[in-house]
Every structure is written in structure tokens, then in C-alpha cells.
Amino acid sequence: MQNNFLENSCTFSLLEPELLQNCKPFICGNNDLDDFFLNNSALYTAQLLGKTYCFRLDSDPSTIVCAFTVANDSIKVNFLPNSRKKKVTEAIPHIKRHRSYPAVLIGRLGVNEQFQSHHIGDILLNFIKDWFVSPENKTGCRFIVVDAYNQSKILHFYEKNKFQALFSSEAQEREYLTLPDTHPLYTRLMIFDLINLL
Template sequence: MEFAEDVVFFRLTEETIIKPFLSKDKDLNEFLFQEAKHYQKKLLATTHIIENRSKTLAYISVFNDTRFADESKFVSKNQARKFVLSQLPSQKRHIKSFPAIKIGRLAVCQEEKGFGKLLIGWIMDYAIHCNDTSACKFITVDAYKVSLGFYEKMNFVYLSDKDINQDTRQMYLDLTPYLNTFKKIV
């Protein structure tokens, strides 16, 4: 990613001194300052930060995931079956799980805009290039209701309607349509 001269993007380390950060979500703020390093140390999630000289502008915390075509996550068996059929060639219809990278947290400083899109672009590029050594078909997220519109604009789709009345919705982005686009950019 390219930024203005004083903006940097890096992976959080044990030695990182996290600069001030305030998003509109208290839980996302607390995660960055109180839990991100611990999650990283325990190999549960890796956090990447965008900051300038004075503050943290945005961050994303990611980990490996599996998108299961588990019938309990869908409204009906038929909806689960349609999901599997849409993702696989006919001779491999017995597969019930798909490799993914999950966005555990994504937050942008409340005074800033545009960094969320940059982070989604970065994780898409990263996930597609991971396919050189280990498969990754989806980017997944359990999106807060206030963020659903953002993820929809980024072409994420809902896994099912079963969680429509929940605080978070399971969403995914199929990387297949982007495979050639990102390979050409790099």
C-alpha cells in the first residue's frame, strides 16, 4: 500500500507502542490496546496497523478460518446445498468446508475515511497471493449491524438469512472473481 509520506502500514509486534486511537466502537478500541498483542502472542490473530506521526488511523486483525457449509448455519438444507453447489465443480460436491481468512476486527479512527477500503484491498491481495502456497477461497467476517453497508459495498455477501436478527451477520467475499485482477496488479 502507498500512503502520504508520514503514513505507515505495519504488523503489530510486542515492541509496538500503539499511538492514540478512537473509533466509534468501544470494543474495537479496547481490543487494539488491551488484547491485540495477547492474541498475536497466542497465535490467535495478527494485527496490522496504519498510523501517522501522531495517531493510529486504522487497523485490521486477521486469522485463518474455514467456511463450513454446515446446514445449521443456513435457513434450510436446500440453502446449504445451493451454497456448496455454487462453489464447487460437480465432481467435488462432497466437500463441506472451504479455506478462508477471517477479518476478526477492522476499525478506522472516527475522524478518518477510506482506510477501511484500503485494508479490504490489502487483505484481498494478501489472500490471493497466499494461494501460491496454501489455498484461500474466501475472506469472512462476522459483521456488526452498523458495518453491513460497508461490507456490502465491498462485495461481501451474507452466508444465510438465519442470522438476520442477530447483532452480527456472517458474510463472505469469494476471491475467485478477483484472482486474475490481483495477479496482474503485482
């Protein structure tokens, strides 16, 4: 599919309960994601914890092509190991370095099963990146953060889209999260520096 498929062939809107009721079931093929979009996204919005948006097909507005949830976040570099702190701050002029940097968290991101394997996820990530460097963006935001499922396919998807792991190893991330060595690491924190788009 062409890179501008979402903007040329779909309508962008908030994913609200009424819209969900009037649309076909939005199934991504991941039970956690499907449950979130169907049952919890409205609760997050109501509690001001995040906002969920979607793209619907213009030719069939009852079909949700993809959806995502965003929330405010930050990267607190003082809590990072020195090597990772340097990785985050190396492109920031010394005079502008701080203890934390504004970020937006992609809390959930899903693509309708019918549209998977058509690079919709890549197109959606590009849309989100452009959205947060747009002159219309109302707040400063240096990084996009995602807590990606710790599965090779998912990690590769974000790496392909220029996201980097915030920690160099799972052991380092467990230490940061104060998890025991035996505890499974279900997700990996990954970041994208929006300055790369300017």
C-alpha cells in the same frame, strides 16, 4: 483519498505492544474495537489465535490510520441450509467440492476516527483481498469471512465491498447458531469469494 493511499502514504506492520506504546491512542469510536486493539490484540497474537496488523502514516509514524486482525477459518457447508450451501458452492467446479472450504476471518477491523469518511475502510478491504490472492500468500484461501456488527451502516459497508450475508435471514442465522428466537443477533456472518478477483 486515492485508492493506493495506504500503500503509498503509510507503513504496514504488525500491531505489537511496543508499537502501541509509541503511538497516539488508536480510537475508532467503537468501545469494543478500541478495547480490543489496545488491550487484547497482543493476547490473541501470543496465543496464536489471530494476528493484528496496522497501517501508520509515513509523515507521522505515531498515527495509526487503521488496523485489522485476521485468523484462519473455514466454511463448513454441510451445516448450512441447502439454499445457502448452493450459494457458497455454485462457483466451485463439482469435482472440487468439499465439506469445508478454507477461509480467513477478519476478526476486527477499525479505522482511526480522524480518517473516517475518507473510504479508508474500502481501501483496507481491497488490500486484504489482494493480500490473500497474492502469489506470496503461503496457504490456500477461498473465502474471506467477517462477523459484522448487525447495524445497517456496517452491513451496508460490507455489502458495498461485495460481501454477501451467509444466511438469507436473521431467523436462519439464529437457527444455525442454536439461539432462541428472542435472542438478539449482534453480528451477521458475511463472506467474500476470492475467486472473483482472479
